[in-house]
Each structure stands twice: as structure tokens, then as C-alpha cells.
Amino acid sequence: MSNNFSETEERQELRKAVRKLAGKYGREWFTEKARSGEKTTELWLEVGKNGYLGINIPEEYGGGGGGIGDIAAVCEELAAQGCPLLLMVVSPAICGTIITRYGTEEQKQRWLPGICDGTGTMAFAITEPDAGTNTHNISTTARRDGDEWVLNGRKIYISGVDEAENVLVVARAEDARTGKVKPVLFVVPTDADGFEAQPIPMEIVSPELQFTVFLDDVRLPADSVVGDEDGGLVQLFAGLNPERIMAASFSTGLARYALDRAVSYAKERTVFQGPIGGHQAVAHPLAQSHIEVEMARLMTQKAAALYDAGDDMGAGEAANMAKYAAAEASCDAVDRAVQAHGGNGITQEYGMAGLLVAARAGRIAPVSREMILNFVAMHSLGLPKSY
Structure with a gap:
């Protein structure tokens, strides 16, 4: 019997392949590029060359013929390896989706191949x-x-x-x-x-x-x-549900990266007797974040499944909820990861504090948590419009 709560074997293999690719680069490489004002073009083009960048775009235009769930998985795994690529949210997911849905044949031929291989990125x-x-x-x-x-x-x-x-x-x-x-x-x-x-x-x-x-x-x-x-607005909104699903994956990827680092540190760092991870004051917040991140990932999976099934109404509600849950989980996870590192959490060497602003941005963009609460109050609960 198939189980809707675990991803297909194909999706799991995709995640593994992206993890391996991003792992060759890693957070230190990414941060070095950022601090020196350089670009991550090398990684971007390799993601494209391997067919992951346009995995949600039809095959006849150079894509992988997959769904939004596939591109979201790529986005999440890159972030989980410390290499979050924000333009993945924008170029293949928003622009790629809108052009695939509404572009003329000539426009698809002109713009989609470049979005897929990374040579014609679109903001x-x-x-x-x-x-x-x-x-x-x-x-x-x-x-x-x-x-x-x-x-x-x-x-x-x-x-x-x-x-x-x-x-x-x-x-x-x-x-x-x-x-x-x-x-x-x-x-x-x-x-x-x-x-x-x-x-x-x-x-x-x-x-x-x-x-x-x-x-x-x-x-x-x-x-x-x-x-x-x-x-x-119909055409415009066609790109906004994918944007929310991608933003959720971006947030859960960042959260997973921070938690992995915090857990590794808590296993090795010894103060008083034994590793600090043996103390509930350190272990419980990390365990709590793991639970919250997994719940957000599940909601993101649901949103992607509804979107890929063509249920725009259901996907709209789920995508907003996923984006909200993921941003909250990510902010808390990164904050707890910094705390687990103690003073090391705010050094450049350990690279935790830089994640605070990145995670915090998820509560603001691409849509603020307040606007999501407005949406849920009005559409899910049937309360009067408040703005």
C-alpha cells in the first residue's frame, strides 16, 4: 500500500543527489563568496547542468518535467547543506511557472531553456x-x-x-x-x-x-x-503559490542546517561532566525544533502535492500555512542553535549568527506572517476581511 506521508523513492534519490552536489561546496565556500562580494555562479550552473534547476519545467524546454515538489526539494537540500540559493525561488519557480502556464510557444522556447540550465536566469x-x-x-x-x-x-x-x-x-x-x-x-x-x-x-x-x-x-x-x-491577477497569482512553497523549503533547509550544526556541537562540546547535549536544557530546545521543522516540512509537502494535482484553492491555503510554519520553525531553530553554541554562536568562525537574519527574513518575505494570518482568518475561518 502506498504511503502519502513519505516521498516517492525518486524524490528521495533526488534529495540525495542534490545533497551530494551541494556538499562539495558547503557553507564555508558559500560564506566566503558572500563576504568577498563574489557570486555562487559555479554552483548555480552545476545545479543547472545536472538538470535540477529546471526540474519543474516541461522536458521539451530543457526541464525535468517534474512538479513544484521536486524543485522545492532541490531548494531545501541546497539550504540544508549551507548553500541556500534564493534565486531558485524566483527564476524556475515563479518565472518558470508563469511562462510555462501562460507564455506563447515562442516565449517558452526563448526563455525557459536558459532558466533551466542557469544561463538565462530571470528575476x-x-x-x-x-x-x-x-x-x-x-x-x-x-x-x-x-x-x-x-x-x-x-x-x-x-x-x-x-x-x-x-x-x-x-x-x-x-x-x-x-x-x-x-x-x-x-x-x-x-x-x-x-x-x-x-x-x-x-x-x-x-x-x-x-x-x-x-x-x-x-x-x-x-x-x-x-x-x-x-x-x-490570476496569471500573477499562478507564480505566488509556488513562491510560498519554495520559501517554506528555503526556511526548513536553513533550519535543518542550523540544527545539524548545533547537534554536532552539542555532542562534542564538554563542560562539567560529559557533552553538553546530555543536558536537557540544551537537548530539549533542539528536539523541540526538530519536531517543529518536521511538521513544517510535512505541510510543505502537502502544499506541493495539492499544487501539482491542480488544486489551486487547496494549495493556496496549504502554501500559506507551510510558509508561516516554516518561517516560525526556522527562526526558533536558528536561535536555539546559536544558544547551544554559547559565545561561539556569535563568532564568524562558527557561522551561526549570520543565519539569524536569513531565517528572520522568512517572517517578512515573500509575504509577511501578518498577511498569512489575514488570509487564514478570512479564507480558512470565514472571519470578516480586516484590511
Whole structure:
């Protein structure tokens, strides 16, 4: 009898292969790259070459023909080896999913192979300084000019623009028939005239930078629009459930890495009699985090299974819950791992403290815990909308 609570043998083998690949690089290599301002391109391209980067994209475009659960497993195992690749959330999972679902045949042929092999990474730009999570307040505009579109506006906290060939930008266009504005998705080359990106200094230890993006009369051909320009929010949200599932996997991967390090340390470090892991004050918090992380992983698995089965409603609820649970579990796990290390937990040598900001970001991005609680209160519990 099949058991829905354990992953398929194929998925387990995939995890093992990714672990092995990422293990060749490891946390020290990753941190060194981040601190010296270098990139993790070598790892990114090797992940792509092995077919893991586009594992969720159809085979005819260079992908693996798998589901969101497969790419989430890759993302988690990379993070669990100390090499969290944030652009995996963005390029194959958000952009890859939206283009696969809504792109024309020509657009799929043009952009998906590069997303799969890592040579044509695509960033995603939705957040704005004055809109935050409120997609209805987006002020980046797109207006028609003959056969072209002209984009103007500003985006903030856009990951990895310097490593991307293109950015999938969410803009607002006016509907000629109704006069109402609607969201439209555009693929914008990062070398386009009028496109400018400035790095935002962050406290996070990561080779992947955050940017403010300025769009100043950026001219685009008509075939830059992905999907139906009247498709609206449905097309946009097609990438957001995968984003939440990936963010959850990113968080649980980080948590697993921190716990592994803390457990190893607690087995070896001796104070008073025997290793510190023999004391309940050290052992219990780590055990508690292990339980919380495993629960979050199970919810992430459920969200991915629902999404891959085409149940968008069920996946929306589960993806939000998974993302919430994973961020909470990760913050607590990293904090407890730092505590288990004592003073060593805040040294560069042991590399624990740098994980605090990375884990904490999961409570804020890509959607804040408060907005998830709003979603669950309203959609799961049927309470009145509060915002």
C-alpha cells in the first residue's frame, strides 16, 4: 500500500543527489563568496547542468518535467547543506511557472531553456516602495505606444538583478474598454535602455543581492507581454503559490542546517561532566525544533502535492500555512542553535549568527506572517476581511 506521508523513492534519490552536489561546496565556500562580494555562479550552473534547476519545467524546454515538489526539494537540500540559493525561488519557480502556464510557444522556447540550465536566469519584480504587499497599489505603469509598450516606475527588494538576463515585471496598464487598470506581466531585459538597478545594503550574509529597480521610459516590443494582457491577477497569482512553497523549503533547509550544526556541537562540546547535549536544557530546545521543522516540512509537502494535482484553492491555503510554519520553525531553530553554541554562536568562525537574519527574513518575505494570518482568518475561518 502506498504511503502519502513519505516521498516517492525518486524524490528521495533526488534529495540525495542534490545533497551530494551541494556538499562539495558547503557553507564555508558559500560564506566566503558572500563576504568577498563574489557570486555562487559555479554552483548555480552545476545545479543547472545536472538538470535540477529546471526540474519543474516541461522536458521539451530543457526541464525535468517534474512538479513544484521536486524543485522545492532541490531548494531545501541546497539550504540544508549551507548553500541556500534564493534565486531558485524566483527564476524556475515563479518565472518558470508563469511562462510555462501562460507564455506563447515562442516565449517558452526563448526563455525557459536558459532558466533551466542557469544561463538565462530571470528575476521577478512586484514589490514597490509605496505598495508593499498590496498588489492593488502598484504604480509602475505600462502604456501602449503603437506596437510597443512603455514602462515607468520603481521596484524595491528585487533579488539577483545583477545575475539575471531578464526581469519579469508586474506593471499596471489601462484597459481601453473599461478604463480600469489591470496588472500585466512583462519580461524586461536587464540591459534595456532606461532600466537601472541599485544595490540595497543589507545585513544578510548572502552572495545574492537586493536591488531598487528604476524603469524610465523602458520600451518593449508587444511580445514582451506574458499571457493575456486581460488575464489580470490570476496569471500573477499562478507564480505566488509556488513562491510560498519554495520559501517554506528555503526556511526548513536553513533550519535543518542550523540544527545539524548545533547537534554536532552539542555532542562534542564538554563542560562539567560529559557533552553538553546530555543536558536537557540544551537537548530539549533542539528536539523541540526538530519536531517543529518536521511538521513544517510535512505541510510543505502537502502544499506541493495539492499544487501539482491542480488544486489551486487547496494549495493556496496549504502554501500559506507551510510558509508561516516554516518561517516560525526556522527562526526558533536558528536561535536555539546559536544558544547551544554559547559565545561561539556569535563568532564568524562558527557561522551561526549570520543565519539569524536569513531565517528572520522568512517572517517578512515573500509575504509577511501578518498577511498569512489575514488570509487564514478570512479564507480558512470565514472571519470578516480586516484590511
